Amino acid sequence: MRFSYQRETIRDIVCSTNAHPNAGQVFNLAKKLIPKISLGTVYRNLKQLEENGDLRSIYDGNIARYDRNTEPHNHLKCKKCGALVDVNVHDNDIRSDMKKKFQFTVDDIEMTIIGTCQKHTK
Amino acid sequence: MRFSYQRETIRDIVCSTNAHPNAGQVFNLAKKLIPKISLGTVYRNLKQLEENGDLRSIYDGNIARYDRNTEPHNHLKCKKCGALVDVNVHDNDIRSDMKKKFQFTVDDIEMTIIGTCQKHTK
DNA sequence: ACCTCAAATAGTAATAGTTCTTATTATTAT
DNA sequence: ATAATAATAAGAACTATTACTATTTGAGGT
Ligand SMILES: [Mn+2]
Ligand SMILES: [Mn+2]
Ligand SMILES: [Zn+2]
Ligand SMILES: [Zn+2]
Numbered sequence: 049m050r051f052s053y054q055r056e057t058i059r060d061i062v063c064s065t066n067a068h069p070n071a072g073q074v075f076n077l078a079k080k081l082i083p084k085i086s087l088g089t090v091y092r093n094l095k096q097l098e099e100n101g102d103l104r105s106i107y108d109g110n111i112a113r114y115d116r117n118t119e120p121h122n123h124l125k126c127k128k129c130g131a132l133v134d135v136n137v138h139d140n141d142i143r144s145d146m147k148k149k150f151q152f153t154v155d156d157i158e159m160t161i162i163g164t165c166q167k168h169t170k
Numbered sequence: 171m172r173f174s175y176q177r178e179t180i181r182d183i184v185c186s187t188n189a190h191p192n193a194g195q196v197f198n199l200a201k202k203l204i205p206k207i208s209l210g211t212v213y214r215n216l217k218q219l220e221e222n223g224d225l226r227s228i229y230d231g232n233i234a235r236y237d238r239n240t241e242p243h244n245h246l247k248c249k250k251c252g253a254l255v256d257v258n259v260h261d262n263d264i265r266s267d268m269k270k271k272f273q274f275t276v277d278d279i280e281m282t283i284i285g286t287c288q289k290h291t292k
Numbered sequence: 293a294c295c296t297c298a299a300a301t302a303g304t305a306a307t308a309g310t311t312c313t314t315a316t317t318a319t320t321a322t
Numbered sequence: 323a324t325a326a327t328a329a330t331a332a333g334a335a336c337t338a339t340t341a342c343t344a345t346t347t348g349a350g351g352t
Binding site: 107109110111112124126127133135137142145146150151152153154155156157158159160161162163164165166169 | 233249285
């Protein structure tokens with residue numbers, strides 16, 4: 049993969065936040081640095097960076113968001129402020145349970161824990 | 171909400187399968203019974219039935235699928251055959267853990283366990 | 293520094309899933 | 323049976339994403 053200033057910029061944008069931005073948000077931030085960048089370039093490079101293992105994508109409802117954290121992990125999603133926060137849940141027992149009960153071999157557990165974060169407790 | 175034959179048919183289609191069909195699949199099945207039904211009618215009624223608590227929707231990647239099982243539960247998704255199967259995972263410890271560690275009040279845990287089902291083990 | 297050429301880009305068209313609009317039809321109360 | 327209005331069919335519009343294509347750019351060889 050050849051160097052491109054656009055791709056480096058897109059990588060830096062995603063890797064400098066823990067906000068899990070979507071493609072449109074990455075595009076808006078990138079335009080500040082490269083005014084003529086196109087949305088197609090953002091999508092193409094996000095996909096390439098994902099294939100390359102530099103970042104991963106997660107679905108929030110029907111839209112993709114991009115995550116600098118490529119380690120296996122899950123998310124807390126706050127209903128009130130929309131924030132998506134990384135969290136690690138112990139799931140080894142789930143994996144062995146699925147194997148034992150259903151002979152189902154687990155590759156990945158996508159878990160979004162929905163509720164209300166501590167910001168809203170008065 | 172006034173009676174409509176279209177809505178009853180759509181409810182029956184979703185409630186008579188555990189395959190978690192998407193809107194297009196519901197539309198194709200509905201057309202066999204009501205040839206002139208339109209896709210918009212399927213979407214509108216699926217939404218109303220969901221608001222009414224008769225069924226729920228889940229996201230499979232970026233597309234909505236409809237579920238007759240309105241009880242809290244999770245899903246096993248097979249990478250090989252695409253099947254989505256209901257499963258109950260014991261998650262009380264997750265709920266209390268999130269409360270204790272992050273003061274996060276959990277409403278719902280959306281979990282999709284991705285892997286390979288027993289059909290593909292030879 | 294200049295050439296060459298494949299890879300990447302900007303701009304735009306196309307696609308998929310879903311929602312919206314509107315004239316017409318069907319259900320329900322009177 | 324009539325009137326009021328909720329629901330429909332058909333298709334336009336919308337949103338997120340991908341595909342196409344002429345042009346530009348990065349990188350290796352001279
Ligand atoms: Mn994350
Ligand atoms: Mn289900
Ligand atoms: Zn919050
Ligand atoms: Zn399978």
